Amino acid sequence: MEARASQTTEPLIQLVVNRVVEDSNTDTRIIVLARTDDAAEHFMVWVGASEGEAIKRALDAAITPRPMSHDLVKSFGEHLGIKTERVVLTDVKSSTYYATVFLENKGVARTIDARPSDAIALALRCQAPIYVTQDVWRRRSGQNLDAWLSKLETKEV
């Protein structure tokens, strides 16, 4: 997947996490990301409840009494000197998104395969930028999701 990301000559699109929406019907969370160059354009990723909460805690800068799983990954990085450089949403297959986490330590670069939820939860804690490839952006799910999402959010309020 990293090969795919590096082969493409098209520039990556930077995203920021806008909010986490609870879908109480399915006990999942929807991560809503927005383009940094056009905040009206959204990208949504469905994640599990615990993964969604991990992202929400980072957004809210919530402090937990004990380090949660992604805080622990960040802590490993701080101890070992590993820097999370960036996260890229690199592929989508059968409605499943794939992410690659780019790491660096003393000039050595490594990439690891991850679910977007883990990649985003770590990126937010490390102030690392989040990108999506043009290809994945074009293949993002649904056309009328924004309308559907606002309905879901209205219902819950």
Next chain:
Amino acid sequence: MITQMQVKGLMFDPYNNAYIVILRDDDQAEMLPIWVGKSEASSISLALENVAPPRPMTHDFMKSYLDAFQAKVISVVITDLSENTYFSKIHLTYADSEYTVDSRPSDAIALALRSQAPIFASESVIRKQTSEELDQWLENLKPEDFGKLDS
């Protein structure tokens, strides 16, 4: 003093709507139940059953993160228990140096199982635990109550 513990299984605690990881020492003399959340229990269960999920789960990701730089988990130690919260340390080696990282026992156990690293408990934790009443009903549980976690 620390005692090596084995993960014996997982069970559901309906009173607290949580899961309990059961650790026992090799002599089966000491037992240490650790309350964990659902997703942590699910992660420990996958490791115990040696199931590789289609996509890396959070602790698989954690392992990949360390593997990417040849950092190795050498052991985890459950060190303290205060107000029903357990503390643990993850011992790592990386580039000829040793590191100790603070964590929750659920993360430490999930990672240790994926790293074939031994799990230890400090004596004080086991002592504190055996004095608790919960120990008794846990002792009385049948082995069939342990084991598979559907999730």
